[in-house]
Amino acid sequence: MMNAQKNSTRSVYFLLAIVACISFLSCGKDKPPVVTNPNPFAFDLSGVRSLNIENNGKDSIRLNITRKSGTSEKITLSLEGLPSGISYAINPSEGLPPFSPMIVISASNAPLSTYPVTLKATTSSGTTPYSFSITTFKEDIECIPGLVGSYSADEDCQGSPVHNYTATVETNPNNKKGIVIKNFANVGIDVKATVICGSNSLIIEEQQIGDYNISGSGSLSPKKLKIDYKLTAKRITTVYTVECSATYLKF
16 A cells, blocks of 8 residues: 555656656747848838918928838828818828829918928838928918919920920919919910919819829929929820929010
8 A cells, every 4th residue: 555655656756757847848948039021111201391371272292102122011191280270182192102192281261370290101010200390371362463474384204305385374263373374284285273472382283184184283483483293194095194394484
């Protein structure tokens, strides 16, 4: 009887020793290494700038977003910090790089002040903030009559040879802050633009004219307009898009 108890006790001790040994060996093993992405997604975003917007007016920012490294991920854009009376639209508000979204910011009876604003670019990896400011000022349309007339335009579209053509600017009877640019892009179309005299700028909101879709923005000075725009055209079954810069000099 005594021998049986001793043998049983020895068996228990033996099993405990085996368990302890296994546990020790398991704990002593190295943990598997953490695998990191050797080429994570990164992007460049340019074009962010501070704006001066007249009350009851609007202005725009054209962004350029390109892939820097890694596999492209969807980027979602939004603005934060806008006060009451200021609204915005981003087109497109998300996409895979490369893409060139436009932000249109409108002021409607907003208090005259300077506001800090944050543009957020969000991917699955996190959010990158970009800071700028918006200053609102009193409405002004005094510069518009001086823009009316004929212009010689030099235009450069994505590295193509610069070409010259003639265009004319008229007031827009349906918009006291607007102008109409005739023979825009030398394709015989009339494009509407909103002028912001206080900041010497203009905005071409996205508009569809026949087979052409156009949007852009620009600056103005005495006898000179400088316009950057994006044009998408459809030819039968082919769709092409170009980005151009044009300088208009008044005759």
